[in-house]
Amino acid sequence: MQPAPDPNVWVVIPAQNEAASIQSVVARARRCVANVVVVDDASVDQTAVLASLAGAIVLPLCTSLDAWGATQTGIRYARRMGAQVVVTLDADGQHPPEAIPALMEALRGGSFDLLIGSDPARVSHYRHFAWKYLRALTGLAVVDLTSGFRVYNRRALDILIQSEATSLNYQDIGVLMLLRREGLSMCEVPVSMAPRMSGASRVFRSWIKVAAYMLESSIIGLAGRSRA
Amino acid sequence: MIAYQVTAALIGLSIGGSILWLVRKNHLHGPYAIWWIVVAIGVVLLGIFPRVVNPIAAWLGISYPPVLVMVLALAALLVKVLTLDLERTRQEVALRRLAQRIAVLERKDPSSLGDSTG
Numbered sequence: 001m002q003p004a005p006d007p008n009v010w011v012v013i014p015a016q017n018e019a020a021s022i023q024s025v026v027a028r029a030r031r032c033v034a035n036v037v038v039v040d041d042a043s044v045d046q047t048a049v050l051a052s053l054a055g056a057i058v059l060p061l062c063t064s065l066d067a068w069g070a071t072q073t074g075i076r077y078a079r080r081m082g083a084q085v086v087v088t089l090d091a092d093g094q095h096p097p098e099a100i101p102a103l104m105e106a107l108r109g110g111s112f113d114l115l116i117g118s119d120p121a122r123v124s125h126y127r128h129f130a131w132k133y134l135r136a137l138t139g140l141a142v143v144d145l146t147s148g149f150r151v152y153n154r155r156a157l158d159i160l161i162q163s164e165a166t167s168l169n170y171q172d173i174g175v176l177m178l179l180r181r182e183g184l185s186m187c188e189v190p191v192s193m194a195p196r197m198s199g200a201s202r203v204f205r206s207w208i209k210v211a212a213y214m215l216e217s218s219i220i221g222l223a224g225r226s227r228a
Numbered sequence: 229m230i231a232y233q234v235t236a237a238l239i240g241l242s243i244g245g246s247i248l249w250l251v252r253k254n255h256l257h258g259p260y261a262i263w264w265i266v267v268a269i270g271v272v273l274l275g276i277f278p279r280v281v282n283p284i285a286a287w288l289g290i291s292y293p294p295v296l297v298m299v300l301a302l303a304a305l306l307v308k309v310l311t312l313d314l315e316r317t318r319q320e321v322a323l324r325r326l327a328q329r330i331a332v333l334e335r336k337d338p339s340s341l342g343d344s345t346g
Contacts, residue, residue, distance in 0.1 A: 057336070
């Protein structure tokens with residue numbers, strides 16, 4: 001028999017127009033974790049209703065805050081409800097919720113504040129090149145910089161709910177640098193990710209967006225380095 | 229042809245007058261109103277007495293006095309735009325936190341499905 005899920009562990013799923021995949025992602029997550037929160041990032045489809053039907057607590061944003069803003073909404077709520085650990089998942093089915101128990105084991109067994117579910121094999125050469133550049137710039141020893149499959153402990157959560165983290169536009173570099181600056185430790189855990197069931201990357205949608213992302217990440221990287 | 233002093237005074241008075249009207253109508257308030265009233269007074273004074281810059285420019289070693297006015301005006305505009313962006317950044321964070329809090333207040337628990345249509 002499976003042990004009862006830990007009530008202090010919460011899953012937060014930011015979702016925008018993910019009606020095709022949200023139900024199955026929520027249902028699968030609920031098999032591993034008791035509390036599943038879907039933050040509906042101003043979707044125009046049935047994402048919120050389907051997530052609710054699948055058993056998730058739904059936080060509906062009245063205006064789109066993008067992936068990180070939505071994630072922070074869920075983290076703030078979960079923390080207020082007493083969460084000690086938050087697992088973040090993409091709504092498009094890329095991140096297998098079945099890997100959560102193994103990640104939780106790794107969190108309990110290690111001395112890390114943040115675990116990153118990592119699958120560098122899933123992305124293109126272009127993105128590997130971008131990662132390499134950002135790693136060199138920021139000095140972060142993380143291969144899968146953009147993975148949204150993460151496990152945060154209470155120490156990390158208490159930093160991420162602050163206003164300072166609200167000014168970030170992306171969850172990857174900014175969040176990692178903020179946590180590193182506060183002296184938190186992080187570790188990557190290999191996870192085999194699935195192809196997206198639906199939707200497309202919100203950052204890597206167009207070359208202009210990629211350029212804006214790279215520029216902003218570079219500035220955060222440089223600013224963070226000089227402060228560190 | 230009219231004297232350049234008349235043109236300058238007309239421009240200064242119309243800009244200054246517009247600003248004062250906006251402040252009076254409450255379209256600008258608080259620190260914005262103070263900034264713009266100072267600008268309005270400056271524009272009116274320079275419009276009516278354009279020659280007041282001549283001795284200052286001479287003292288600063290600027291041979292063509294209107295350049296001093298333009299450089300100072302540009303510098304003031306730059307500072308204003310910079311403070312605007314600082315303020316916008318602060319407001320954006322406040323707006324995001326507010327949207328997050330509303331989302332939490334409007335949360336739908338799985339059990340409450342069907343209770344509301346919003």
